[in-house]
Amino acid sequence: MIFNPPHLGVLNIEAIATVINGGQMKVLIVEDNSDMRDLLCLIVERIYYVPVLACHGKEGLEKAISEKPQLILLDMRMPVMDGWEAARALRANPDTKNIPILATTALFRPHELKTCLEAGCNGYIVKPFSCLDLQTQIRELLEPNSEQLGFN
Numbered sequence: 001m002i003f004n005p006p007h008l009g010v011l012n013i014e015a016i017a018t019v020i021n022g023g024q025m026k027v028l029i030v031e032d033n034s035d036m037r038d039l040l041c042l043i044v045e046r047i048y049y050v051p052v053l054a055c056h057g058k059e060g061l062e063k064a065i066s067e068k069p070q071l072i073l074l075d076m077r078m079p080v081m082d083g084w085e086a087a088r089a090l091r092a093n094p095d096t097k098n099i100p101i102l103a104t105t106a107l108f109r110p111h112e113l114k115t116c117l118e119a120g121c122n123g124y125i126v127k128p129f130s131c132l133d134l135q136t137q138i139r140e141l142l143e144p145n146s147e148q149l150g151f152n
Contacts, residue, residue: 026069027138028052030060030086031104032078036127040073040104043131047138057081061089064096071142076105076116084119091120100141104129 027049031037041051052067054060057074058081064072072090076083083103090096103116103124116124125137 025049025142026052026067026071028054028060028064028067028069028072030054030057030063030072030078030083031075032056033075036075036104040134043134044073044138046131047135049138049142057083057086057089060086061093061096064090064099065093068095069099071138072099072101073104073138074101074121076103076107083121084115087116087119087121102137102141104134 025048027044029037029040029044029051031040031053032055037053037055041053044051049070052063052069054063056078060072060074061081063069074083074086081089083105087101087103090099090101101121103113103121104127105113105116105124106127107113107116107124108126113124113126122141123137125134
């Protein structure tokens with residue numbers, strides 16, 4: 001049972017996360033397509049996380065180290081450094097090895113999706129996807145116990 005003072009209204013996990021972390025729950029978005037990057041940014045903001053943006057895997061790796069996000073949304077096909085190489089580098093670095101990675105990919109064949117997991121991603125979502133599906137996956141990775149706590 002969670003105490004919820006009547007004057008506060010209904011509490012939700014996003015609001016609690018924002019208060020606890022001073023509004024700094026960060027999601028790193030690594031995406032080379034500017035339109036998709038903008039869409040991902042809007043989706044992340046709608047569920048009360050702060051988006052951090054990178055245009056390719058190398059920049060994503062640098063920002064993961066400097067920004068310390070709680071989650072990384074990682075496109076797999078990008079210039080400079082692709083998502084597979086970036087995921088392997090993130091897993092090899094002691095500062096980033098435990099950050100959950102969600103591959104956002106246009107790949108859809110089972111053996112292609114398996115390579116995302118083998119590179120170190122915790123999961124994947126296939127483009128095109130619905131905003132609700134992405135928000136659900138983000139919540140599952142960032143708030144694994146929220147349903148048990150009665151926040152959903």
